[in-house]
Amino acid sequence: EVQLLESGGGLIQPGGSLRLSCAASGFTFSIHAMSWVRQAPGKGLEWVSGISASGGDTYYADSVRGRFISSRDNSQNTLYLQMSSLTVEDTAIYYCAKKYRGIIPAAGPFDFRGQGTLVTVSS
Amino acid sequence: QSVLTQPTSVSGAPGQSVTIFCTGSSSNLGTYDAHWYQQLPGTIPQLLIHTDDKRPSGVPDRFSGSKSGISAALVITGLQAEDEADYYCQSYDSSLRATVFGGGTKLTVL
Numbered sequence: 051e052v053q054l055l056e057s058g059g060g061l062i063q064p065g066g067s068l069r070l071s072c073a074a075s076g077f078t079f080s081i082h083a084m085s086w087v088r089q090a091p092g093k094g095l096e097w098v099s100g101i102s103a104s105g106g107d108t109y110y111a112d113s114v115r116g117r118f119i120s121s122r123d124n125s126q127n128t129l130y131l132q133m134s135s136l137t138v139e140d141t142a143i144y145y146c147a148k149k150y151r152g153i154i155p156a157a158g159p160f161d162f163r164g165q166g167t168l169v170t171v172s173s
Numbered sequence: 174q175s176v177l178t179q180p181t182s183v184s185g186a187p188g189q190s191v192t193i194f195c196t197g198s199s200s201n202l203g204t205y206d207a208h209w210y211q212q213l214p215g216t217i218p219q220l221l222i223h224t225d226d227k228r229p230s231g232v233p234d235r236f237s238g239s240k241s242g243i244s245a246a247l248v249i250t251g252l253q254a255e256d257e258a259d260y261y262c263q264s265y266d267s268s269l270r271a272t273v274f275g276g277g278t279k280l281t282v283l
Contacts (some may be wrong), residue, residue, distance in 0.1 A: 085272065094175070094259075094261060094274060094275075094277040095210070095212075095263075095274045095277070096274065097217060097263075097271060097272035097273065097274060100272065109270065109271065110271075111271050112269070113272070121182055143215065144217075150220060150223060150229075151223065151224070152206070152224075152244050154205075154265055156265070156270065156271060156272055157205065157206075157264075157265035157272055158208045158223075158263050158264075158265070159206075159208035159220050159224070159263070160208075160210075160218075160220065160224040160263075161220060162210075162217045162218045162219065162220070163217075164217070165217060166217065168264075170276050
């Protein structure tokens with residue numbers, strides 16, 4: 051069974067940094083592109099970042115480009131999101147998502163399995 | 174303002190059908206596939222329809238999708254109380270080089 055377990059969220063002050071992790075199991079992690087999708091409280095879904103299966107290519111939404119970095123460790127079946135220069139607008143539940151099918155690494159469709167991790171940016 | 178436009182809300186009585194439209198542009202739905210997600214209250218999003226009209230295993234055939242030009246549609250027939258949820262369309266946008274979501278549609282079963 052596919053499992054994705056996000057962690058690393060918490061309360062952080064504006065301007066701070068945080069690293070999220072997503073531990074994957076139940077599938078061959080190294081052959082699947084992955085993405086991060088966030089959802090602000092009471093709001094809709096927003097794609098944040100994508101990464102190719104090898105980790106060699108990364109993609110970002112304009113709202114986070116230059117501040118967030120996606121990476122992965124295929125030997126550890128783990129996806130990461132390094133977030134810096136955080137603002138209150140980054141407050142959200144962050145989900146990691148497995149690419150369900152298709153060629154474009156940054157595109158969906160996505161398979162969501164984890165409960166997400168909540169990042170709260172507040173002073 | 175989302176790149177993909179969905180109605181904020183729709184409603185229908187049990188047993189009826191509802192259609193949720195998602196409108197984009199030539200750089201997203203006009204070129205790339207539409208996907209739909211269902212998010213039940215307090216839960217994570219679930220893939221409902223992919224590649225315009227394909228249902229993942231386990232999704233009832235009451236749910237169907239279609240796409241024409243720059244618009245996609247999700248049709249739910251035989252509405253049930255358990256269908257009350259938020260529904261999101263999603264595609265890829267070549268101008269933004271990013272995945273884009275619609276703003277979401279809240280379905281109320283009357």
